[in-house]
Amino acid sequence: MSTESLTAAFSAAARPEITTDPGRSVGVLLCHGFTGSPASMRPWAEALAERGYGVEVPLLPGHGTTWQEMNATGWADWHxxxxxxxxRVRAAHDVVVVAGLSMGGALALRMTIDHPDDVAGVVLVNPGINSTNKQLLALxxxxxxxxxxxxxxxxxxKAGADEHGYDRTPLKALSSMLDGWKQLRADLARVRVPVQVFKSVDDHVLDPSSVQLITQHIPTAEVTLLHDSFHVATIDNDAQQIFDDSAAFIRSVTGV
Known part of the structure; x- marks a missing residue:
């Protein structure tokens, strides 16, 4: 599927998975965030596809429908x-890079830990693996x-941008995500590949503790601060910087 046909097939109203041509030497798996959809990853996916990479953005179970449906899913389903x-990406490509936004970053790290010999590098945008919000203790x-x-x-x-997420947070699903985070934090030291992290200076969803833990436990992690975006930076004012810098990172870790 060309970038043009991908764009035509993926409308703002319909939020399916995004897949570009298989068979390219480098594949990139992009993971969207909690209560979000592939809409938050679409421009990034298209930017990488234009550079010749095969890209897939799966629609996570319970997302893209209703928050009530999402409340019947959890970390095991998304994982x-x-x-x-x-x-699929690994079977179709010679080398794979995984990336994610927010909870998608946690899922990308999970893939890296579970498949240490099959991931060349990781790109994280405002990754979520921890929260210091005391209200969550009551969850x-x-x-x-x-x-x-x-x-x-x-x-x-950025005015007018829309990630097509839910306006409610399903609490059972949220609790399940926190359980997944707990196990992930225990395994962070097992990440050995290069890790590129983009962190918005102004993020109203996640506190800095996630990135702090990542840099503390993963020596290969390097952080780039984003000064003109909030949490969903992949469709915000700093998006082009993410696209360009991540493409350069992918070239450097894959040698392609």
């Missing part, structure tokens, strides 16, 4: 979907009393 996408009980709470959606500085 399984990314595993399947990773297998194990609260999730049985309230199905959802208002979400911090479209944390984007």
């Amino acid at each position: 399984a979907a990314v595993e399947q996408a990773f297998a 194990p009980v609260l999730k049985w009393l309230l199905p959802s709470m208002p979400a911090i959606g479209n944390d984007i500085k």
Whole structure:
């Protein structure tokens, strides 16, 4: 599928998975964030496809429909979907780079830990693996009393940008994500490949602790600060910097 046909097939109203031509020597797996959709990754996917990379952005279970449906899914479901996408990308390409936004960054790191010999590098944009929000301590009980709470959606500085996410946060799903984060944090030291991290200076969704833990436990992690974007930086004012710098990173870790 060409970039033009990919663009035509992927409208703002319909939020399917994004897949470019298989068979290229370098494949890139992009993972969207919690309650988000591939819409937040579309421009990045197209930018990489234009550079000749094969790209896939899976739609995670429970996303792109309703928050109620998402509340019936959890970390195991999202992890399984990314595993399947990773297998497809790995089978079609000589070398693979994984990348993700927010929770998608956690899933990308999970792939790197689970497949240490099959990932050449990792790109993370405002990755989420931890939170210092004390309100989350009540979540194990609260999730049985309230199905959802208002979400911090479209944390984007650029006017008119839309990630097509939910306006409610499903609490059972949120609790499951936090459980997945806990195991991931315990395994961070197993990441040995180069890691490129983009961190927005102004992020109203995640506190700095996630990036701090990543740099503390992964010696290969290098951080680039984004000064003109909020949380969903992949469709914000610094998006082009992410596209250009990640493409350069991919070239450097794959040798292609």
